[in-house]
Amino acid sequence: MNRRDKLFVTGGILICLMIVVFSSFFASPNPDGLEKSAENFGVNETQAVITAPFPDYGIEGLDKIGEIGALVIGILVTLGLSWLVAILIRRKKQP
């Protein structure tokens, strides 16, 4: 990775962190379009088939900090997983 790419990754992570800090305070608590439609038709939100460690983007008992923490974990996991997968599936030979 050259300097510009490092800058891009650092900048990208910083922007992600800014977004989740902002959204944990200011994101709309209203249901999204699909949830609202489900409400209209009386479809209940049901239990997920697996137990997620941070359901609804929160850590139990930690309120706002937990929310930010869960989202930061999500960002890092997504970044790391994508990086790993991208390296595994990318083009190996020059064309």
Added chain:
Amino acid sequence: MHILDTFIPLWQCAIYYLILIVALYFSLNWARKNLDEKMVPLMSVLAAGIFAIMSMNMPVPFGTSGHMVGGVLVAIVFCAPEAVIIVFTLVLLVQGFFFADGGITALGVNVLNMGIIGGFAGLYIFKALRRVVGKYVAIGVASWMSIFIAAEVVAIELWLAGTFPLVQGLAVMGIYHVFIGIIEAVLTVVVIMTLEKLRPDLLVWNRKKNMRITQTETNEVISQ
């Protein structure tokens, strides 16, 4: 528009998983030919960015909220719907397994709606409109339409699942996503403009000579 477990019967989920497997087969082939080392950080940062932006629900009318999805963004950056399928499979896996956002049984259908439909509709609407209305207007319209089309497809899927009534389902999903699409349009244009200004080399449409297949794609998009 993350569909949850139990919204769709398991046998239908299985069909959507089959579609996902076929889509991933083609996407991995694309990656093996086109995804070079330089694109690894780009793809990862876009995936993380999409994860982050999906937490940012903005209020829209009727007591509803919506967030950017980002399918068209990835499609246009890579000039390839295959990239969208890979990114959305990863993001939705993390969201489903860690945060119970979108069911794991509904992973196939969620990738279909946000990745496959979002990516293909977005990229090809953009390509069709680009010469007529200009690059950025085309990106905005394609982004808006990708959300609207995906929402209506969700309404049809949930009707097939026996969860929503057809006509009212199409109506309410349509109305809410008319507004949610505006969020997608504005943010997609802003991000592409920013990338074009700061790192034009990352956008596949600006790349030349280094990839034969992407080159023909790029020519299609850019040739004038």
